[in-house]
Amino acid sequence: MSQPFSIAIHGGAGTILRSQMDDTLRQEILDALEKSVRAGHQVLSKGGDALDAVVEAVKVMEDCPHFNAGRGSVLTHREIVEMDASVMHGKQCDAGAIAGVRHIKNPIALARDVMTKSDHVLLIGEGAEEFAFENGHAYTEQDYFVTDRRYDQLQSMKDKGLFALSEASYEEESPQYPDDKKFGTVGAVALDQQGNLAAATSTGGITNKKYGRVGDSALIGCGTYAENGNVAVSATGMGEYFIRKTVAGDVAARMRYLGESVSQASEQVIQGDLKAMGGEGGLIAMDQNGAVHFAMNSSGMYRACIDPDGIMSIKIYVDD
Amino acid sequence: MSQPFSIAIHGGAGTILRSQMDDTLRQEILDALEKSVRAGHQVLSKGGDALDAVVEAVKVMEDCPHFNAGRGSVLTHREIVEMDASVMHGKQCDAGAIAGVRHIKNPIALARDVMTKSDHVLLIGEGAEEFAFENGHAYTEQDYFVTDRRYDQLQSMKDKGLFALSEASYEEESPQYPDDKKFGTVGAVALDQQGNLAAATSTGGITNKKYGRVGDSALIGCGTYAENGNVAVSATGMGEYFIRKTVAGDVAARMRYLGESVSQASEQVIQGDLKAMGGEGGLIAMDQNGAVHFAMNSSGMYRACIDPDGIMSIKIYVDD
Numbered sequence: 001m002s003q004p005f006s007i008a009i010h011g012g013a014g015t016i017l018r019s020q021m022d023d024t025l026r027q028e029i030l031d032a033l034e035k036s037v038r039a040g041h042q043v044l045s046k047g048g049d050a051l052d053a054v055v056e057a058v059k060v061m062e063d064c065p066h067f068n069a070g071r072g073s074v075l076t077h078r079e080i081v082e083m084d085a086s087v088m089h090g091k092q093c094d095a096g097a098i099a100g101v102r103h104i105k106n107p108i109a110l111a112r113d114v115m116t117k118s119d120h121v122l123l124i125g126e127g128a129e130e131f132a133f134e135n136g137h138a139y140t141e142q143d144y145f146v147t148d149r150r151y152d153q154l155q156s157m158k159d160k161g162l163f164a165l166s167e168a169s170y171e172e173e174s175p176q177y178p179d180d181k182k183f184g185t186v187g188a189v190a191l192d193q194q195g196n197l198a199a200a201t202s203t204g205g206i207t208n209k210k211y212g213r214v215g216d217s218a219l220i221g222c223g224t225y226a227e228n229g230n231v232a233v234s235a236t237g238m239g240e241y242f243i244r245k246t247v248a249g250d251v252a253a254r255m256r257y258l259g260e261s262v263s264q265a266s267e268q269v270i271q272g273d274l275k276a277m278g279g280e281g282g283l284i285a286m287d288q289n290g291a292v293h294f295a296m297n298s299s300g301m302y303r304a305c306i307d308p309d310g311i312m313s314i315k316i317y318v319d320d
Numbered sequence: 321m322s323q324p325f326s327i328a329i330h331g332g333a334g335t336i337l338r339s340q341m342d343d344t345l346r347q348e349i350l351d352a353l354e355k356s357v358r359a360g361h362q363v364l365s366k367g368g369d370a371l372d373a374v375v376e377a378v379k380v381m382e383d384c385p386h387f388n389a390g391r392g393s394v395l396t397h398r399e400i401v402e403m404d405a406s407v408m409h410g411k412q413c414d415a416g417a418i419a420g421v422r423h424i425k426n427p428i429a430l431a432r433d434v435m436t437k438s439d440h441v442l443l444i445g446e447g448a449e450e451f452a453f454e455n456g457h458a459y460t461e462q463d464y465f466v467t468d469r470r471y472d473q474l475q476s477m478k479d480k481g482l483f484a485l486s487e488a489s490y491e492e493e494s495p496q497y498p499d500d501k502k503f504g505t506v507g508a509v510a511l512d513q514q515g516n517l518a519a520a521t522s523t524g525g526i527t528n529k530k531y532g533r534v535g536d537s538a539l540i541g542c543g544t545y546a547e548n549g550n551v552a553v554s555a556t557g558m559g560e561y562f563i564r565k566t567v568a569g570d571v572a573a574r575m576r577y578l579g580e581s582v583s584q585a586s587e588q589v590i591q592g593d594l595k596a597m598g599g600e601g602g603l604i605a606m607d608q609n610g611a612v613h614f615a616m617n618s619s620g621m622y623r624a625c626i627d628p629d630g631i632m633s634i635k636i637y638v639d640d
Contacts, residue, residue: 092597093564099419099534100444120533121563124420125445127532212447213440214419221541221566243441244413246541246569253573277412 005044006290007190008305009037009057011067013236013282016300016316026316029066029302033314036060037304040188050198050232051089051112054188058085058108058200061186065147067302068184070106072147073204075154081145083204084218085111086122090197090228095121098128099218105140108202113137121220125212150207157208185217187224187234189286191308197232197286199224199248206239215239221249229288231255231262236301237281245274251285262287266295325364326610327510328625329357329377331387333556333602336620336636346636349386349622353634356380357624360508370518370552371409371432374508378405378428378520381506385467387622388504390426392467393524395474401465403524404538405431406442410517410548415441418448419538425460428522433457441540445532470527477528505537507554509546509606511628517552517606519544519568526559535559541569549608551575551582556621557601565594571605582607586615 011033040057044050062070073081085107086097096115099122104110110132114123123131133139185203192198201224203217216223216239223239225248226232233248242248247269254265266285275297282296290308294301296318304314331353360377364370382390393401405427406417416435419442424430430452434443443451453459505523512518521544523537536543536559543559545568546552553568562568567589574585586605595617602616610628614621616638624634 088564093593095564100447118531119560120531121560122534122539124532124534127420127530131531210447211438211440211451212444214442214444219442219539219541220563221539221569225566240439240441243540244408244415246545246566249541249566249569250573253570253577257573257577273413 003193003195004290004308005191005193006286006292006306006308007037007040007044007053007057007188008284008286008292008294009033009040009061009186009188009303010234010236010282010284010294011061011186011302012184013296013298013301014280015298018317029316030314032061032064032066033302033304034312037306037312040190041306044190044192047193049194050190050192050196051087053190053192054198054200055087055108055112057188058186058202059106062106062108062202067186068204069186069202071145072150073145074184074207075146075150077208077210079151079154080142081204083107083202084214085202086218086220086224087111087115087200088198088220088224088226089115090226090232093227095220097122097218097220098124099214100125100212101128101132102142103129103140104132104137105144108200110137111200122218153207185236187236187284189232189234189284189292191286191288191290195228195288197226197228197288199226199232199234201234216242216247219243221246223248225249225252227252231285231287233283233285235281235283238279241274241277241279242281245269245277245279247274247283251283255287262291263293266293270295270297323513323515324610324628325511325513326606326612326626326628327357327360327364327373327377327508328604328606328612328614329353329360329381329506329508329623330554330556330602330604330614331381331506331622332504333616333618333621334600335618338637349636350634352381352384352386353622353624354632357626357632360510361626364510364512367513369514370510370512370516371407373510373512374518374520375407375428375432377508378506378522379426382426382428382522387506388524389506389522391465392470393465394504394527395466395470397528397530399474400462401524403427403522404534405522406538406540406544407431407435407520408518408540408544408546409435410546410552413547415540417442417538417540418444419534420445420532421448421452422462423449423460424452424457425464428520430457431520442538473527505556507544507556507604509552509554509604509612511606511608511610515548515608517546517548517608519546519552519554521554536562536567539563541566543568545569545572547572551605551607553603553605555601555603558599561594561597561599562601565589565597565599567594567603571603575607582611583613586613590615590617
């Protein structure tokens, strides 16, 4: 019998309401989630590494303008995109991450290159881009990333004087876009046939951000963690709270030290202190057997998985 | 009876050999460590907050050219300094951090301002400096930070073709400076009379670094962590390994979930997987009673404390 393999992805958590979602958008999102999870699963089914599987899955979402990562990233106060991403491989707890890049089509692929081709874990800003160009990444113009939707969103927040807030905390009765109150971070976790766990997370951050703000998506132990024999985690939510509670690392620690299951540990972290502090969001986690748990304290999270039996599921709302 | 209060500091860990340390330098380092720990202790004895105590202690070391933080920071490949720092307050797990700043005299004070005056945890590069200047930090020329010693050190590494290595892994039989093989990160942990724990870490990073490399010192859960009722931690060492093992967060998790003492948890983390992977360095940790533990897997760590009985100790070598 071959070893089990499995993959799960998310396209962000937050306030997602059925009443504000039209059928066309809903179908486009479901299609994109399916394309992403299938891309990762294909790597695994061919015997590929879990790291390559999560990177391929995330790239699909980075390339789709419906998600806040890569193309379609939210805009900063200066009307540009600045992206963060990280990956971790569970075999030796190797990791790579980048923050504040502006001209890299697939930040998640750059994070993987930081892990595999540099002695470092985290590279930032222009330095990260210099490393990227030396390692075969093309210079991508800002125009590629910017969509009308994100421009309208930024102007709306600027008009209202909303400043450095996440899109999810921006209250509007009839938002122009149905998922405006969602943290758009994307991510994936996978178990490969060699027994390796890996995790990947990528984001454009928060609309109207200033000052080179970096959230949890670039940070190992906060937005991303993977450890063979234990768990792989990718988080999405109000990044500052997820950093302060070291969310991904805490799920791993609860499983490692308390012997909790992946679902127990994930729920304890997402529904516990984090939620009480105001840390809205969710995470996906996969254990050493390929069992996946989706945890969220918000009304929805774009998510999908193909489990060890090859069964695919794709969901949006908390009660799906 | 008043509540106990206590402070501990470090000025970096690594290969520090008696045979290479002259008396003058040794005395200057001991004096600086004493000045630092007394500055923090004075805040605590007046009833001040643990956060202000650790920031004051770290500022003394940032201002002293013998430590790799603030003035005296090591130089990047481009012959400039780029500094990282972070703080955390245990009461609500509030945190602030900056990475890649070039013109801020006291990065640790800026990290505190990010925590107290912004909605964010981590700001990077020029954005972090923009925030700094809007919040009263003066623009400090690079000339202030650069010392002859660090310039010589960089040239020596460039001449040898040593690239993006830490100073600690650079092998030389008779180094020009006796502590060239030390990770120069500085840090502090404290317990105040209100029962708050806080931690602070500041660094110039690694000599000859490229690509906007950021180590663990800027990262909550890796170089810095504080949680009331549990522990405050500041780490120093080969930053990439400390990130991959989420060192500061792991000490906190072991105490929180396994009930280990501050010394047990610190030794397990520093002497365990981290060391086996090649993660040389150390940490300081303080528990809720003000008990401090210094852990290191290297031959020395500049360190000092004033314990709850008011007794000061200052040490350099592992066997001091």
